[in-house]
Amino acid sequence: MIKSKLKMDKIRTRFAPSPTGFLHIGSLRTALYAYALAKHNGGDFLLRIEDTDQKREVPGALEALQTTLKKFGLTWDEFYTQSERLPLYSSAAKKLVKDGHAFYCDCKPKNAKLEGFSQELRDPCRNKSLKSGAIKLKVPDDKVVSYCDFVHKKEISWNTDTVYDATLLKSDGFPTYHLAAMVDDLSMKISHILRGHDWLPSTPIHLLVFDYLGGKRPEIGHLTDILSAETGKKLSKRRDSVFVEQFLDMGYLPEAILNFVMLLGWAPKDNRELFSLGEFVKNFDINGFQDANPRFFYNKLNWFNGHYIRQKTDKELIELLKNGFLPENTDMELLSKIVPLVKERIAKLSDFSSFAGFFFEKKEVDKTLLGKNYKEHLSKAVEALERGILLDKIPEENGFKVGDFFMDLRIAIAGSKFTPPINESIEILGKEESIERLKKVISNN
Ligand code: GLU
Numbered sequence: 001m002i003k004s005k006l007k008m009d010k011i012r013t014r015f016a017p018s019p020t021g022f023l024h025i026g027s028l029r030t031a032l033y034a035y036a037l038a039k040h041n042g043g044d045f046l047l048r049i050e051d052t053d054q055k056r057e058v059p060g061a062l063e064a065l066q067t068t069l070k071k072f073g074l075t076w077d078e079f080y081t082q083s084e085r086l087p088l089y090s091s092a093a094k095k096l097v098k099d100g101h102a103f104y105c106d107c108k109p110k111n112a113k114l115e116g117f118s119q120e121l122r123d124p125c126r127n128k129s130l131k132s133g134a135i136k137l138k139v140p141d142d143k144v145v146s147y148c149d150f151v152h153k154k155e156i157s158w159n160t161d162t163v164y165d166a167t168l169l170k171s172d173g174f175p176t177y178h179l180a181a182m183v184d185d186l187s188m189k190i191s192h193i194l195r196g197h198d199w200l201p202s203t204p205i206h207l208l209v210f211d212y213l214g215g216k217r218p219e220i221g222h223l224t225d226i227l228s229a230e231t232g233k234k235l236s237k238r239r240d241s242v243f244v245e246q247f248l249d250m251g252y253l254p255e256a257i258l259n260f261v262m263l264l265g266w267a268p269k270d271n272r273e274l275f276s277l278g279e280f281v282k283n284f285d286i287n288g289f290q291d292a293n294p295r296f297f298y299n300k301l302n303w304f305n306g307h308y309i310r311q312k313t314d315k316e317l318i319e320l321l322k323n324g325f326l327p328e329n330t331d332m333e334l335l336s337k338i339v340p341l342v343k344e345r346i347a348k349l350s351d352f353s354s355f356a357g358f359f360f361e362k363k364e365v366d367k368t369l370l371g372k373n374y375k376e377h378l379s380k381a382v383e384a385l386e387r388g389i390l391l392d393k394i395p396e397e398n399g400f401k402v403g404d405f406f407m408d409l410r411i412a413i414a415g416s417k418f419t420p421p422i423n424e425s426i427e428i429l430g431k432e433e434s435i436e437r438l439k440k441v442i443s444n445n
Helices: 002-008 026-041 061-071 083-100 176-188 197-211 245-249 254-262 277-285 298-311 314-321 332-343 352-359 374-387 391-398 402-416 422-429 431-443
Strands: 011-017 044-049 078-081 102-105 134-137 144-149 156-159 167-169 192-195 220-221
Touching: 011 026, 011 192, 026 044, 026 192, 026 245, 026 254, 026 277, 044 083, 044 431, 061 245, 078 083, 083 134, 083 167, 083 176, 083 197, 134 176, 134 197, 134 254, 144 197, 144 220, 167 176, 176 197, 197 220, 197 254, 245 254, 245 298, 254 277, 314 332, 332 422, 352 422, 374 391, 374 402, 374 431, 391 402, 391 422, 402 422, 402 431, 422 431
Parallel strands: 011 044, 044 078, 192 220
Antiparallel strands: 102 134, 134 167, 144 156
């Protein structure tokens, strides 16, 4: 049924963020799915800024949001700003009053937190025939409203006796989401609304508004919540990194983040995992949405990121590292020698410093990491380096355990158990500097 509909109408989707700060990883996913749904079907993807709650607005957030979306390749065909469309909303609200589907209310606005199901369902002003004030929805009694959710693929219905008389237009003339988004979805001929799960409880209000405003109701899909792998709860700003900008700052690449979120709530038929944006659009299938809340596994994100890091040429990787991921005073010539060694081993750009920082500065060596024979190991290594003997020969010649010998060497040279291949590292670091570091550890106790 969904398929034949897709063929009939022009698919138009929208991403409708409020410019209140950084981009939530769940919002990036919403935008991506809306983009893919439109583009897979040759349709349009719109960016609509829902900035009618001026108290929550953050200066600069709009520009930052646009820059971030572009980094991910999510470009829009049309752009709208709700604050520039205020007359549309107020005339829609007035029309609803005229048609008997809404009423004026002059009560003091309640605390926003109370604007929910906990408040009285029926507003006493609905019977007062006031001529000014805020405008609220006149919810009918005992009527069933329902829709089929295209993400969850099921019919969901409510009895209007459980739906409250929601505010549509505030007394200051600004619309609420309940009005503005519905007016826009109709006037922008949106075919599919994809939005966060938080909006599900408000959907009966929206269905009524759509029906009263007239026109064709868009299909609606509510995306699942992304859960923390550790707590099994919704990702929380306090506990978890949730903003796309935070992931970029940690050195995750846009293509990896995007590939990771693609599969947080959608799956292809064939278990394929790697998709560029273009490939995702091509393979996108509206029936691939999953019903269960996905979990955010960092090791999966790291796997994707490692994959995309390794797709880069050394030159590209150096350019990426230059965006704040290099130790201070990095020697660029040295860097070009190190990058090939490191590329295979780092999961994110920020790993570079901890993994290869020892090339640029001497690290404190934690002696407790060293094995009990470390002095012997390191002395023989110094000797080998001085005499130009291959380090690989040393363990056998001296009856050392290979693993123990090289581990002590890593720790003494790099201050860490995790390093690029140690032979190559010593070569890059230079014989003299390496010997100096080894001697320092031997003598320093
Ligand atoms: N501004 C709403 C939000 O950020 C948009 C929801 C929607 O896509 O309709 O949650």
